[in-house]
Amino acid sequence: MENYMWLNALVFYVFAFVLIISALFVVFSKNPVHSVLFLILTFFNASALFILEGAEFIGFTLLVVYAGAVAIMFLFVVMFIDIDTHTIKGGLIKALPVALILGLIFLAELIVAFVSWKIPLTHVNSDLNLAFHATQVSNITDLGLVIYTRFFHIFQMGGLVLLVGMLGAISLTLRDKREDFKTQDISQQLERTYVNTLRIVQSEPQKNDNEKKDSENEKSTETDTANSNSNSNSNSNKDSDSSSDIEKTGEK
């Protein structure tokens, strides 16, 4: 393990450097789509750092969940909405003092935490040998052993948060059920057979009272109205599915 110390350090610094640079570009790039792309690069580098430190599971999960799904949703939204970048940039300058203060506080907290946090060197798992042979301890096994036993309640709380998020998403998209748009019922479509779809209708348009009136009013479009009337009549009798085209041919 110690053999790859220098290599490990090199890889770490490359990823960390790109991580910080891309995180800066998330804020400073002019095009919002580029911002999201840099955010994805940031996720990617962060997951590489996790993997480098031996937390492969967290690294891959970060990649699957954030880079693979969450960021793509950001990208989707940003691509769709034409954002006026000037107003956003104005907001950035206005918020700069507050952001700087908050940033400094967080930085100070991190420094305090890391100075007092002494990790024994033996625990540092420099796992570039991941690439050579499977490590004996799989950290997904470790995680599985504790997450459903020792940290069961925290796990359940996490699930609850996800449930709330899911309900929120559903309630946002679920409006009053609209009646005015057409959908297709696939089972109904599949049930259609030759026998109960095709019907030869022998209608004599002149005998119908309503149609008589219509034809008297508009003699020039006599045949058209007759057609449409007979269609609407037959549609109300049958399934909405039955095709009116066939009946037209039947009439002719």
Added chain:
Amino acid sequence: MTFQEFWTVDLWPLIWIVIKILCVVIPLMGAVAYISLYQRKIMAVMQLRKGPNVIGPWGLAQPLADGLKLIVKEWVIPAVADKPVFLIAPMLSFVLMLTAWAVIPFGAGLTVSNINLGVLFIFAISGLDVYGIVLAGWASNSRYAFLGGLRTTAQMISYEVSMGMIMASLLIFTGSLNLSMIVVTQQHIWFIIPFFPLAIMFFICILAETSRHPFDLPEAESELVAGYNVEYSGVLFALFQMGEYGNTILMSAVFATLFLGGWLPIFDIAPLNWIPGPLWLIAKTAVVVFVIYWLQATLPRFRYDQLMRLGWKVFLPLSLAIFIILAFIAHYNLNLVPHIMIG
């Protein structure tokens, strides 16, 4: 530290990694080139044509000619395109395809990187594949390309979810996410036999994930011209094509590894187990690829809403239900599935 130590301890392992990578990538490039010929020949036979037969004997030099043509051709970058993103998109889709091959086991111990979370690695990388296409669609600044990109985004994300559930269902029985371990678990019986419904669902998810027929909505020729890659030409277009063909092979190899016993022979008897593992994997992959192109010649394209309906309303509930049922079986150790050791 002497040079000797530096060489044996530090440098040689690195060089060894590079050699292993080349051992996978170079044959893969050949496979990517010739799979286009494979596809065209299959399609030709199914449509009673001859297929490419002019360049070389039986058209065998056709992929080389195509490659040469695309390399020599001029690149046209649209004036309104977002140039850096436009250039990055095809590279991304090609590189991600190559990356995922790192964990595919070609034989006992024959992988570039035998990591414990191989399945998760494949899953993560195939989840990132969508960026190549969606970025191409956006950066081209063209309506057709953009529509293709948006369709892909929704399509890939939808099917990824059920694909993950199907993989998780298998993992209950393998007890490991290591692809080599998954193959070894199938020594007694290939997973396609006890988990046949899962295999079918996984195959359909592969089709949607790599946007093959009947789910090739991102590049639906008849409605979107060529979808996301309509503005691409020359080498950039070639990179997209190679990425696509490579992904088809990759996902077929993943299918072969998860369900068809990877490098294992059909029966573990004398003449069959003399054939080396990599050849078995290649043969199984070729069969899966054949089925994909068979479908391409057979089925009409799905409509977009049908695709979404299938993904979210059919596959997701079904794969969740199967996951729970299999977890139940595994927990109570019901011996419904013969010969599979429960991890």
